[in-house]
Amino acid sequence: MLNKWLFRKPGNTLEAERADDRPAPRAPDKLFTACPSCKSAVLSTDLEKNMNCCPHCDRHFAWSARKRIQALFDEGSFVETDAELTSDNYINFPDYDRKLLDARRKSGEHEAVLCGTATIDGHKTAVFAMEGAFMMGSMGSVVGEKITRLFEKALHEGLPVIGFTVSGGARMQEGILSLMQMAKTSAAVKKHSDAGLLYICVLCDPTTGGVTASFAMQSDIALAEPRALICFAGPRVIEQTIRQKLPEGFQSAEFLMEKGFIDRIVSRADMREELRVLLMLHQKEGVHAGD
Amino acid sequence: MQAIDRVLAARSKDRATAAQYIPRLFDDFTELHGDRRYADDQAILAGIARLNGTPVTVVAIEKGEDTKSKVARNFGSAHPEGYRKAIRQFLLAEKFGRPVITLIDTAGAFCGLGAEERGQGQAIAESLMTLSALQTPVLAVLTGEGGSGGALALALADRVWMLENAVYSVISPEGCASILWKDASRTQEAAESLKLTASDLLDMRVIERVIAESNTLDATCETLKAAMVDEISALRALPLNELMSDRYARFRCMGGVLP
Numbered sequence: 156m157l158n159k160w161l162f163r164k165p166g167n168t169l170e171a172e173r174a175d176d177r178p179a180p181r182a183p184d185k186l187f188t189a190c191p192s193c194k195s196a197v198l199s200t201d202l203e204k205n206m207n208c209c210p211h212c213d214r215h216f217a218w219s220a221r222k223r224i225q226a227l228f229d230e231g232s233f234v235e236t237d238a239e240l241t242s243d244n245y246i247n248f249p250d251y252d253r254k255l256l257d258a259r260r261k262s263g264e265h266e267a268v269l270c271g272t273a274t275i276d277g278h279k280t281a282v283f284a285m286e287g288a289f290m291m292g293s294m295g296s297v298v299g300e301k302i303t304r305l306f307e308k309a310l311h312e313g314l315p316v317i318g319f320t321v322s323g324g325a326r327m328q329e330g331i332l333s334l335m336q337m338a339k340t341s342a343a344v345k346k347h348s349d350a351g352l353l354y355i356c357v358l359c360d361p362t363t364g365g366v367t368a369s370f371a372m373q374s375d376i377a378l379a380e381p382r383a384l385i386c387f388a389g390p391r392v393i394e395q396t397i398r399q400k401l402p403e404g405f406q407s408a409e410f411l412m413e414k415g416f417i418d419r420i421v422s423r424a425d426m427r428e429e430l431r432v433l434l435m436l437h438q439k440e441g442v443h444a445g446d
Numbered sequence: 447m448q449a450i451d452r453v454l455a456a457r458s459k460d461r462a463t464a465a466q467y468i469p470r471l472f473d474d475f476t477e478l479h480g481d482r483r484y485a486d487d488q489a490i491l492a493g494i495a496r497l498n499g500t501p502v503t504v505v506a507i508e509k510g511e512d513t514k515s516k517v518a519r520n521f522g523s524a525h526p527e528g529y530r531k532a533i534r535q536f537l538l539a540e541k542f543g544r545p546v547i548t549l550i551d552t553a554g555a556f557c558g559l560g561a562e563e564r565g566q567g568q569a570i571a572e573s574l575m576t577l578s579a580l581q582t583p584v585l586a587v588l589t590g591e592g593g594s595g596g597a598l599a600l601a602l603a604d605r606v607w608m609l610e611n612a613v614y615s616v617i618s619p620e621g622c623a624s625i626l627w628k629d630a631s632r633t634q635e636a637a638e639s640l641k642l643t644a645s646d647l648l649d650m651r652v653i654e655r656v657i658a659e660s661n662t663l664d665a666t667c668e669t670l671k672a673a674m675v676d677e678i679s680a681l682r683a684l685p686l687n688e689l690m691s692d693r694y695a696r697f698r699c700m701g702g703v704l705p
Binding site: 239240241242243244245246248249295296297299300303325327328329330331332333334335336337338339341342343344345346348349364365367368369370371372373386387388392393396397401405406414416 | 555557558559561562563564565566567568570571572574575578579594595598599601602614615616617621622625626635639640641642647650652693694697698700701702703704705
């Protein structure tokens, strides 16, 4: 008979943050993952092979930024930029240095976003992917700086930008400077846009707060992963304000599409092809991949 | 005075609201309503006025003065239609070459069903993009509470000033203490740690100027108005490309990053 310890509880970035005292395994050591949507027991290795989506019901689980880029772009094409940038805890916020070290250990990344260039079917693009396992993908100075540099690089090189957002919002440990990153990134996105360059943003679970209120909602084409939570104020904050439960599916990707805020909902399995076609449709006439 | 005292002063029910500042700073204020898309959000008070003779666009957040107007103004927490109303005024200012002056006093953008349904995040994001490239001078003054994205949406400006007892923060001290430390009793400590007072933000070069508050509102407004007149005329004298590149650089350099 199956023992309950065989099952791995699927990672939820919001809960993971709360449990940061427990040592988080870097690789899943549980044989099975119980899918909360269809209740089936999925071999954890099968889940990984299936882009962290349930093979039975297509539920999209959290996915690391690096694996996302490796799986969706041409093999070996990702050239990372500004990988070494770290926060200097400018306002000397209590306990922030330790949290940064923990986040680095837990996520295996230096910060909450990976930036660089990569190709899809030979089409070169600038790319960023946020890392939910790093302090809930929150935006501090480093995230703002890396995103800004990426849009500036894309502007100078005439490249489109494809971004994947996963974020709990602004990083409050950086005080006002985290808020200023919303202004900084918005100005960079606008410059890139005014030069006639394409920006596609894929909103992943969860995209919230200051990231929603800046570069996540400033794309030319907004895609979203199925059932992703996308909002400005999170469900708990709203429930506290209005003192009632939110309706089922409120702030889901499907809800946002119904309300007119995103263009398309795309499964991970189809994402690469979707992005390939969108890039191709935006190629200037007479220019072909590899030229 | 500790940080938490500034927070309480900024929120005080006796603190002047935009409706009291506007007639003391400007002449002929003509209010303009609505976002042309959904509604007229009364948390945003906007229109055209003269500043010492010069036509300017004024966009302010109004909390309301008595119970009835506080409810009508939603206590100064704007919905998406409020930010879209502001964007419309920004674009009109650009079209007619008027400088923009914003007066900011909000606990934050409203968190509710309708606000989310109508795209609060998208509205703020659009306001930020619009201001970042608006081809006319923009001056933002935080008069009371500068509550996170809801305040920043009107503060992507060439110059950002704060009144002496205004505060500006990514999150309220209460929110910070309860989310980060699960302990509401540490609000005071959170207020200190967040570095949200006018003098903190001046030190960090997030703002250019702190306006001293006098005993009377009239006197404070006199100081503020004189400073505004000088600043608007200085900003208008700048070539447009310089104004735009300075605005980009102003925010570009903000952040604590190593190496």
